[in-house]
Amino acid sequence: MTPIQIEPFKIYKNGPKLEWIKKTGLGIFLTGVIFLLVSLTGTAMIMPNLFLFLSFGLSIIGAVVYALPVIWEAPAGIKNNKIFFNSFTSRGTIAWIAGIIITAFYFFLYWFPSFIENWIRLVDPLSYLLRGEKADRWFLYGTFYTLAVLFMGLKMIIKYRHNRYHIIRTLSVMFFQLSFSYLIPALLIMLNKPEHYFSYFWPLKYQYLFPNDIHYLTHTAGALGYFMVFWGAAMTFIAVPVLSYFFGKRWYCSWVCGCGGLAETAGDPFRHLSDKSLKSWKIERWSIHSVLVFVVVTTALLWINSASDGKILGSLSQTFSSVYGFLIGAVFSGIVGVGFYPLMGSRIWCRFGCPLAATLGFFQRFKSKFRITTNGGQCISCGNCSTYCEMGIDVRAYAQRKQNIIRSSCVGCGVCAAVCPRGVLRLENGPEEGRYNVVLDDELVQTSN
Amino acid sequence: MQHLVIIGNGITGVTTARHVRKLSDMKITIISSETKYFFSRTALMYAYMGHMRFKEIKPYEDWFWTKNNIELIYAHVNSIDTDNKTLQLNNGSSIIYDKLVISTGSKTNKFGWQGQDLPGVQGLYNWQDVELLEENTKNISHAVIVGGGLIGIELAEMLHSRKIHVTFLVREDLYWSNILPKEDSILISRHIIEHGFDLNFGVQLKKIKAGENGRVKSIITDKDEEIECQLVGLTPGVHPNIEMVKSSKVETGRGILVNDYLETNVPDVYAAGDCVEFKEREPGRFRFEQLWYTGRMHGEAIAQTICGKRTKYERGVWFNSAKFLDIEYQTYGFVSAKLREGETNFYWEHKSGKKAVRFVYKNDDHSLVGMNTYGIRYRHELFEKWINNKKTIEFVLEHLPQANFDPEFFEKHEEEIAEEFNRQNPAANLKLKSKRGLKNLLSKELI
Numbered sequence: 001m002t003p004i005q006i007e008p009f010k011i012y013k014n015g016p017k018l019e020w021i022k023k024t025g026l027g028i029f030l031t032g033v034i035f036l037l038v039s040l041t042g043t044a045m046i047m048p049n050l051f052l053f054l055s056f057g058l059s060i061i062g063a064v065v066y067a068l069p070v071i072w073e074a075p076a077g078i079k080n081n082k083i084f085f086n087s088f089t090s091r092g093t094i095a096w097i098a099g100i101i102i103t104a105f106y107f108f109l110y111w112f113p114s115f116i117e118n119w120i121r122l123v124d125p126l127s128y129l130l131r132g133e134k135a136d137r138w139f140l141y142g143t144f145y146t147l148a149v150l151f152m153g154l155k156m157i158i159k160y161r162h163n164r165y166h167i168i169r170t171l172s173v174m175f176f177q178l179s180f181s182y183l184i185p186a187l188l189i190m191l192n193k194p195e196h197y198f199s200y201f202w203p204l205k206y207q208y209l210f211p212n213d214i215h216y217l218t219h220t221a222g223a224l225g226y227f228m229v230f231w232g233a234a235m236t237f238i239a240v241p242v243l244s245y246f247f248g249k250r251w252y253c254s255w256v257c258g259c260g261g262l263a264e265t266a267g268d269p270f271r272h273l274s275d276k277s278l279k280s281w282k283i284e285r286w287s288i289h290s291v292l293v294f295v296v297v298t299t300a301l302l303w304i305n306s307a308s309d310g311k312i313l314g315s316l317s318q319t320f321s322s323v324y325g326f327l328i329g330a331v332f333s334g335i336v337g338v339g340f341y342p343l344m345g346s347r348i349w350c351r352f353g354c355p356l357a358a359t360l361g362f363f364q365r366f367k368s369k370f371r372i373t374t375n376g377g378q379c380i381s382c383g384n385c386s387t388y389c390e391m392g393i394d395v396r397a398y399a400q401r402k403q404n405i406i407r408s409s410c411v412g413c414g415v416c417a418a419v420c421p422r423g424v425l426r427l428e429n430g431p432e433e434g435r436y437n438v439v440l441d442d443e444l445v446q447t448s449n
Numbered sequence: 450m451q452h453l454v455i456i457g458n459g460i461t462g463v464t465t466a467r468h469v470r471k472l473s474d475m476k477i478t479i480i481s482s483e484t485k486y487f488f489s490r491t492a493l494m495y496a497y498m499g500h501m502r503f504k505e506i507k508p509y510e511d512w513f514w515t516k517n518n519i520e521l522i523y524a525h526v527n528s529i530d531t532d533n534k535t536l537q538l539n540n541g542s543s544i545i546y547d548k549l550v551i552s553t554g555s556k557t558n559k560f561g562w563q564g565q566d567l568p569g570v571q572g573l574y575n576w577q578d579v580e581l582l583e584e585n586t587k588n589i590s591h592a593v594i595v596g597g598g599l600i601g602i603e604l605a606e607m608l609h610s611r612k613i614h615v616t617f618l619v620r621e622d623l624y625w626s627n628i629l630p631k632e633d634s635i636l637i638s639r640h641i642i643e644h645g646f647d648l649n650f651g652v653q654l655k656k657i658k659a660g661e662n663g664r665v666k667s668i669i670t671d672k673d674e675e676i677e678c679q680l681v682g683l684t685p686g687v688h689p690n691i692e693m694v695k696s697s698k699v700e701t702g703r704g705i706l707v708n709d710y711l712e713t714n715v716p717d718v719y720a721a722g723d724c725v726e727f728k729e730r731e732p733g734r735f736r737f738e739q740l741w742y743t744g745r746m747h748g749e750a751i752a753q754t755i756c757g758k759r760t761k762y763e764r765g766v767w768f769n770s771a772k773f774l775d776i777e778y779q780t781y782g783f784v785s786a787k788l789r790e791g792e793t794n795f796y797w798e799h800k801s802g803k804k805a806v807r808f809v810y811k812n813d814d815h816s817l818v819g820m821n822t823y824g825i826r827y828r829h830e831l832f833e834k835w836i837n838n839k840k841t842i843e844f845v846l847e848h849l850p851q852a853n854f855d856p857e858f859f860e861k862h863e864e865e866i867a868e869e870f871n872r873q874n875p876a877a878n879l880k881l882k883s884k885r886g887l888k889n890l891l892s893k894e895l896i
Contacts, residue, residue, distance in 0.1 A: 004623055004631075011643060012643060012644060012645050013645050075640075075774075084502050277510060373887070375826065376828065378768070380491040381491070383489060383507075396508055397508075421772040422777065423777050423826035428887055430887025430888060
């Protein structure tokens with residue numbers, strides 16, 4: 001027997017050289033982080049531009065140097081190797097340290113900004129450039145946030161370079177974060193207009209339909225203010241039902257939204273940490289719908305109050321508003337939502353708290369063309385789909401009995417379909433008829449609707 | 450109340466239990482000495498690679514079994530006494546059954562190689578193998594895998610994830626060439642080489658040598674070449690695991706002999722899954738079916754019979770799937786390594802060399818017999834209908850976009866495939882007649 005000669009295109013040798021480059025990248029990144037911490041002390045103010053480079057600059061360069069060699073390591077494909085062995089991605093010590101640092105940052109950002117005053121001063125040059133005025137804590141936060149989405153987005157694109165759905169989707173969240181949530185609000189300030197985020201709307205950005213905000217916008221910004229109010233209301237009442245009907249809630253949650261954008265980029269290494277148990281699904285439904293009720297009641301009270309000039313409710317509506325802002329707006333969406341990424345996964349806020357996700361979910365569940373279809377009997381029950389579902393959906397429970405996956409929480413990120421080793425799952429928009437293909441010959445399952 | 454006892458908690462045993470529970474309230478007990486809880490055997494590789502843990506590869510949460518009143522016993526069955534309908538367990542207890550299902554799965558083949566039982570030599574089949582592999586691969590740098598099949602490539606990928614260099618010994622002239630046609634084999638072989646594995650064709654294992662510590666030190670090939678290694682993975686296929694059955698009155702050959710109803714020669718004793726051997730099979734059917742899918746379908750059929758509706762196991766249109774490193778593979782219908790009498794075929798390969806489709810069809814009426822697809826996902830149900838309804842290759846290619854199951858925005862190749870068919874068959878003038886999507890999938894014209 002004479003063996004047939006095969007000419008490979010290229011042979012990947014995952015040698016020590018690549019490891020060395022990656023370690024160098026990590027080293028540069030950590031040096032940047034150390035300089036960032038040093039900047040807190042005020043030493044940075046001696047040479048602000050130099051420190052801006054040493055902290056932000058080195059972190060960015062390090063992150064890129066660390067992320068790029070993946071391309072030369074192995075051919076493109078799903079490589080989730082060692083995710084459950086790595087301390088950072090499997091709730092180890094490093095994950096706890098990261099969680100505590102992020103949580104502490106939010107804590108200082110919301111309630112003790114003076115503690116991070118030197119960081120805010122560090123981004124002054126950038127703020128003058130983009131907004132024409134000195135930085136404040138929210139500009140600092142937006143800068144951190146945007147950098148995280150952009151550079152972790154780059155890492156996401158490298159990881160999924162074989163998958164066009166993920167490349168396009170990740171570019172979309174990067175675009176919306178950079179423009180709608182960072183540059184446009186900055187430009188508005190530069191032009192002396194109210195800072196406004198066109199990619200957020202009620203009930204996620206609850207203030208946008210509060211009487212105070214509407215009054216403020218229409219009275220200070222004239223035609224532009226009216227447009228802003230109109231835009232927000234149109235998104236809430238027209239775009240949400242119409243776009244969700246055609247595409248499911250993914251059009252927003254995993255393509256546009258900034259919270260989703262961070263989860264899909266910076267949160268990607270932690271997506272498997274979401275709890276998949278039936279119990280957590282029960283908690284989720286209570287929790288997210290309670291928040292929705294809370295924000296609806298708060299909004300209604302504020303309008304009653306406004307209509308009656310405060311005669312009926314007195315200070316009650318304002319109390320509701322403050323409590324919601326503190327508990328949900330700050331603690332839940334910020335501290336728990338992002339600070340707990342390394343411990344509970346990347347979509348804690350979206351899954352358990354976001355009232356807009358709940359609203360979009362109603363449409364997705366009851367009036368939409370979107371579903372995830374399963375490919376015949378090909379499922380091998382391996383569990384990759386469920387494991388890598390950031391929303392904690394037990395996708396496998398559906399796939400192994402050939403049932404379409406229609407869940408109000410599904411953000412349509414498409415990772416389940418990407419990690420499936422047998423090509424069983426496909427995100428599809430199609431006729432509503434036959435969308436719920438309840439499989440009657442197998443009732444013994446963990447799911448219930 | 451009737452007592453159904455199932456030996457083995459793999460996909461076959463568990464599917465049987467679930468379907469019986471749906472149809473009946475009889476007492477159900479599953480015995481396994483592998484793990485207490487059911488896990489997905491096909492996902493063993495992911496547990497070793499760190500994609501998942503044992504928790505994630507369990508398809509049902511632990512409360513599921515109590516809730517559905519299915520008792521799980523973690524023990525080994527030592528012997529089966531069919532006269533008294535009694536099982537002896539290794540924990541000293543015995544269990545009386547009314548109906549018995551034996552679904553004990555497979556064991557790794559060993560062909561009597563010298564040194565095949567040395568420490569550091571192992572197969573990959575059950576959870577214990579993964580635990581052993583964890584021990585065997587501590588601080589090692591080189592492994593040899595013997596056998597170029599589906600488990601071999603999985604083991605290779607697993608070891609590669611731990612940066613262990615893999616040398617692959619394949620008896621055939623190409624990877625899996627006893628199953629795949631030549632071009633298909635080349636495509637996969639090339640991809641394996643691309644990943645940096647040492648792939649050696651036409652080479653067999655002669656013996657395994659031990660070092661001073663008593664562990665594997667090297668192997669000798671049939672070409673008398675010595676290859677240093679600290680691990681030898683044996684993956685030359687599997688055979689039915691029937692040790693405990695041999696001493697009973699249940700008839701065995703290479704496997705537990707069953708008819709098309711999965712009934713053994715002893716009343717109330719059934720066997721299903723990897724461990725069975727079909728007594729009589731029509732030509733073209735396999736006597737052994739050792740796939741995840743067939744195990745599941747055996748379980749579905751047997752559950753009906755146990756609950757009083759005697760049901761013949763029908764395989765239907767054959768299908769299977771696998772993933773060779775990064776290339777997904779699906780097969781529908783029957784594609785053999787060498788074309789059979791009266792068959793012809795059409796092969797298209799993408800310029801990337803990582804995507805391909807092969808269609809086998811009848812010479813006379815052009816009806817589709819089977820297809821292989823690599824790197825492009827196609828709908829199972831549609832191909833099943835096309836093959837059952839004897840659709841022609843021309844019809845299938847013209848409606849191929851409808852069967853595409855790739856994610857949105859992926860590059861589409863169906864036009865190129867049809868053009869290639871026209872090029873290879875100058876008489877043909879195919880034009881695509883449908884688009885991808887769910888909209889027309891239900892239409893009658895399509896099937």
